[in-house]
Amino acid sequence: MRLNYPANLKIIRVPCTGKVDVIHLLKAIERGADGACVIGCMEGECLYNRGNFRARKRVMQARKVLRSVGIEEERLQMYNLSSSEGPKFALYANDMTEKIKALGPNPLKAAKAKLKAA
Amino acid sequence: MIVAEQKKLEEIVGQIQDFNKILLVGCNECVTVCEAGGKKEVGILASALRMYFLNHGKEMTIDEVTLERQCDHEYLEEIRDMQDKYDAVLSLACGVGVQFMAEKYHDKPVYPGVNTCFLGATEERGLWTERCQACGSCILAYTGGICPVSRCAKRLMNGPCGGSTNGKCEISKETDCAWQLIVNRLKALGRMDDYEKLMPLKDWSTDRAGGPRKVVKEDVQL
CATH class of the missing domain: 3.40.50.2300 (Response regulator)
Structure with a gap:
């Protein structure tokens, strides 16, 4: 297939998206990631029945936290695809990158640098 | 909990x-x-x-x-x-x-x-509901295991009141009438005779009205 997708995307493998917790998503942003997305199986096709539904809920919970601290919630996204959909993965990777580029860098990085300089 | x-x-x-x-x-x-x-x-x-x-x-x-x-x-x-x-x-x-x-x-x-x-129970994930107000003198033995102190808005000892409609309380359509629940349960237990007995005035001195409370169990104290 040899599809291209943006090189800025770092992939972290988990056994099921149901393993992804709110704190993992928050820590990513807290430590300076510009965004994080969870890419799970198609809804209704989870091997563990509800793993991807749990993941979606947790992404929503984490987005709510970001909103409350004044950071754009769009930095966290949830996508679904089936394991054989390589082109869709590349599409999501591009979509995520475009979304984050439009938002600009994580504001916490600038805030941290400003505090250090002071 | x-x-x-x-x-x-x-x-x-x-x-x-x-x-x-x-x-x-x-x-x-x-x-x-x-x-x-x-x-x-x-x-x-x-x-x-x-x-x-x-x-x-x-x-x-x-x-x-x-x-x-x-x-x-x-x-x-x-x-x-x-x-x-x-x-x-x-x-x-x-x-x-x-x-x-x-x-x-x-x-x-x-x-x-x-x-x-x-003080409540986990009805389902993400839903907790009140079951006890720690009144200090439990009457669940007489009410089929359903507490009118914590679950009846009026804390009635001999209910239901006139505000009970189709099993719901007048304060909200989502709130079960505790006394309807009690009657249903006593019926299921074959204990409707108990429902006919008038409950005496409840001793509220063990409730918060008597000020901050304490429990002392001398035999375990060191």
């Missing part, structure tokens, strides 16, 4: 914003089960607060620890040396834990991170 709900971030921020070093303390008991103040919630709140203050240009240290319980001396003692290093403690325990912490560490400001709501 004691059911609590986390306070809104703005309120928590308002309580601690004048300090620089905060120790966020969770509790492994009731507030863990009701997902308000266990280790997981401590992690999420600590991360949220760190991001909030950083985003608002303030350097703030928020460290985390979760104790087995905050309503027992031995567990609270675990942070004796630790708490010295912080300007204030933010406790995610119920009101009991927050107060016990404040009593033990007399010169340390202690702030509550949750609102303590009631």
